[in-house]
Amino acid sequence: MTRRFAAYTAIESLDLEVRAGRFVSLVGPSGCGKSTVLNLVARLIAPSEGTVEVAGRAGYMFQQDALLPWKTVLDNVALGLDFKRVPAKEAREQARQWITRVGLKGFENSYPHQLSGGMRKRATMAQTWIVDPEIVLMDEPFSALDVHTRHRMEGEVLDLWSGSKKTVLFVTHDLEEAIALSDEVALLSAGPASRVIGSYAIDLPRPRNLLDMKTDTRFVEIYREIWARLRDEVVRSHAS
Amino acid sequence: MRAKTAVLRVMTGVVFLGLWQAGVTAGKLDKFFFSRPSDIAARVWQMFAKGAVWPHLGTTLAEALLSFTIGVTAGVFFGFLLARRPLLADVLEPYIRIANALPRVVLAPLFLLWFGLGIWSKVALGVTVVFFIVFFNTYQGVRDVDPLLINNARILGASERQLVRHVILPSALSWIFSSLHISIGFAIIAVVVGEYLGSARGIGYLIAQAEGVFDTTGVFAGMTILAAFVLVVGSGVTRLERWLLRWKAGRGIDSPLS
Numbered sequence: 001m002t003r004r005f006a007a008y009t010a011i012e013s014l015d016l017e018v019r020a021g022r023f024v025s026l027v028g029p030s031g032c033g034k035s036t037v038l039n040l041v042a043r044l045i046a047p048s049e050g051t052v053e054v055a056g057r058a059g060y061m062f063q064q065d066a067l068l069p070w071k072t073v074l075d076n077v078a079l080g081l082d083f084k085r086v087p088a089k090e091a092r093e094q095a096r097q098w099i100t101r102v103g104l105k106g107f108e109n110s111y112p113h114q115l116s117g118g119m120r121k122r123a124t125m126a127q128t129w130i131v132d133p134e135i136v137l138m139d140e141p142f143s144a145l146d147v148h149t150r151h152r153m154e155g156e157v158l159d160l161w162s163g164s165k166k167t168v169l170f171v172t173h174d175l176e177e178a179i180a181l182s183d184e185v186a187l188l189s190a191g192p193a194s195r196v197i198g199s200y201a202i203d204l205p206r207p208r209n210l211l212d213m214k215t216d217t218r219f220v221e222i223y224r225e226i227w228a229r230l231r232d233e234v235v236r237s238h239a240s
Numbered sequence: 241m242r243a244k245t246a247v248l249r250v251m252t253g254v255v256f257l258g259l260w261q262a263g264v265t266a267g268k269l270d271k272f273f274f275s276r277p278s279d280i281a282a283r284v285w286q287m288f289a290k291g292a293v294w295p296h297l298g299t300t301l302a303e304a305l306l307s308f309t310i311g312v313t314a315g316v317f318f319g320f321l322l323a324r325r326p327l328l329a330d331v332l333e334p335y336i337r338i339a340n341a342l343p344r345v346v347l348a349p350l351f352l353l354w355f356g357l358g359i360w361s362k363v364a365l366g367v368t369v370v371f372f373i374v375f376f377n378t379y380q381g382v383r384d385v386d387p388l389l390i391n392n393a394r395i396l397g398a399s400e401r402q403l404v405r406h407v408i409l410p411s412a413l414s415w416i417f418s419s420l421h422i423s424i425g426f427a428i429i430a431v432v433v434g435e436y437l438g439s440a441r442g443i444g445y446l447i448a449q450a451e452g453v454f455d456t457t458g459v460f461a462g463m464t465i466l467a468a469f470v471l472v473v474g475s476g477v478t479r480l481e482r483w484l485l486r487w488k489a490g491r492g493i494d495s496p497l498s
Contacts, residue, residue: 044391059395066392070410070487079406080396111487131396 002049003036011036012193013050016186020055020134023161023168025178027230028188029237034171035063037188038137041169056134056167061141065120067112073099073123074108080131098126102156118149122156129160135167143172154181155210162207175230179222180210187230190237197233200226275457283461293465299441300466303359303431304473307366308424315371316416319378320404329379340372344430348437362434362442369430370423374416381415382408414488417481424477428470443469 002012011033018024026034039045040052042060067076074095075082081091099108102122112120121141128136138157142150158181161168172178178185179202187198204218213219257277263269264276287293322329348365355361385408393407435444443466450458 042391042395044394060392062388062392064388066388068389068393068407068410070413070485071406079393082406083393083397083399083402113487127396 002047003033003040003045004048011188011191012195014188014195016196018167018169018184020167021165022183023170023181024184024186025170025172025182026186026188027172027175027178027226028194029190029230029234030173031237032188032191032194032233034173034188035139038139038169038171041135042137054135057131058135058137059128059131059133061124061128061136061138063140063143065112065124067120067123067127069112072109072111073104073115076112076123077126077130079127084131094130095126098130099123101160102126117145118153121145121153125153125156125160133166135169136161138168138170140172142177143174150177151210157181158208158210175223175227176214179204179219179226180208180213185226187226187233190233198226198229272454273456275460279457280460280464283457284464287461287465293446296442296446297465297469299359300428300431300435300443300469301473303362303434303442304366304424304428306359307363307431308370308427310363311367311370311423311427312374312420314367315374315419316378318371319375319416320382320408320412323379323382324404336372336375344368345433348434351434352438357438357440362431362439365434366427366430369426373423373426374419377415377419378412381412384415385411414485417477417485420477420481421474424473425470428466428473432466 002014014033014037016026016037026037028034036045038060040047041054042058043052043054068079071079074092077098078088078091078095081094082088086094096108099105102125104119104122104126107115107119107123112123115123124141141157142153145153154177157168170178170181175185182202185200185202186196187200188194189197200222202222204213204216204222260269260274261277264271264274322332344365347368348361351361351364355364389407389411390403393403398406432442432444432447435442436448437444439445443462447459447462447466450456450462
């Protein structure tokens with residue numbers, strides 16, 4: 001598929017297939033159109049050419065906070081259920097369970113501005129997962145967090161995902177993060193007109209220990225292999 | 241507020257009134273033109289003590305609240321409508337600008353002819369003032385909604401109505417509220433101007449009466465009551481706003497003039 005914005009072609013002839021239940025990361029240099037791919041899958045925008053086929057409903061975790069500032073954590077988490085007209089009491093009940101699950105118990109009645117960045121991400125996760133989407137799109141969801149909080153959140157995403165049979169399409173510019181989390185890493189070329197230039201199966205065993213695996217020999221091997229290719233694209237994106 | 245600020249505030253007022261009082265007493269200011277704070281205070285006291293002022297205050301309050309309510313309702317409604325219907329907004333834009341360009345005072349005589357000497361000519365004048373302030377702010381507020389929040393709500397399954405109720409309206413509220421502060425003040429001013437130009441009741445009428453007989457003390461007493469009245473009503477709006485925008489705690493609701 002291809003998507004142009006006025007005179008700018010963000011992605012061109014991008015071909016990507018994601019099998020159900022897999023955790024797939026899209027990696028590429030900044031400005032390569034990674035977010036465009038997610039917006040296409042979420043049907044927030046339509047392709048200029050080609051088609052997007054999505055089997056199932058998608059949830060979307062944006063890069064920036066998308067919690068409603070005027071609603072409490074509880075109401076924010078229950079939002080998707082309220083939209084589906086789930087009875088208020090039941091929606092709150094489920095929301096409370098999700099809040100506990102993402103470790104925000106005790107903050108049900110706080111407003112987003114009273115929470116730290118990491119806690120807001122937790123609330124956003126609960127908000128996204130509570131409506132039980134078959135596909136979860138994540139656009140550099142943790143890029144604004146400090147590195148420790150970020151590692152914790154990555155671990156929690158894996159916990160949520162494993163056994164859920166959900167498909168995750170995870171966008172990041174951090175190759176380490178991508179390898180650590182994914183079954184498959186798809187590499188995008190530098191923009192404009194980016195496309196998929198490589199797809200790598202990550203055969204690291206699960207469940208994964210995110211804290212130790214980054215020094216694992218196999219992890220380093222995979223990292224080197226993909227980085228050799230990604231490096232060129234990063235250099236190319238700096239040049240343009 | 242720090243104690244020092246509070247003391248300086250009070251001092252400013254005391255010094256101003258003191259100079260005025262002293263100037264008139266010493267004969268530097270003509271009492272006929274400037275009256276005197278002590279006389280004005282006595283007059284205000286007398287007006288309340290005798291109860292003569294209440295029907296006038298009541299009339300002005302009723303007119304102001306009516307024009308405020310009607311103006312805000314219409315302003316929010318049309319602001320929303322036009323922000324959500326860009327074609328309509330584009331078509332109507334020049335006409336709205338023309339209507340808004342008119343000084344409201346020139347409409348007052350027309351309203352007097354159309355709606356008579358009673359409260360409705362004043363309400364009409366107030367509405368034309370309040371409407372545009374609220375309308376422009378609502379329009380801007382609705383257009384200003386973060387597209388990210390809209391996208392997120394859409395993906396979570398929001399219908400168009402749910403989007404308005406849960407995302408757009410609350411987001412526009414802070415814009416709408418900043419307009420309410422200004423418009424309650426303007427509503428009172430507008431109805432007082434209306435009363436001033438032709439009526440048999442209200443604070444504006446009191447001031448016009450006093451002016452007609454060169455009773456400057458009466459004029460200043462009317463002005464004092466009017467100012468206090470605007471402040472009291474304004475603080476009511478502030479309180480309502482605090483409650484409605486409690487999620488915003490500590491983010492720029494407290495303007496020094498509210």
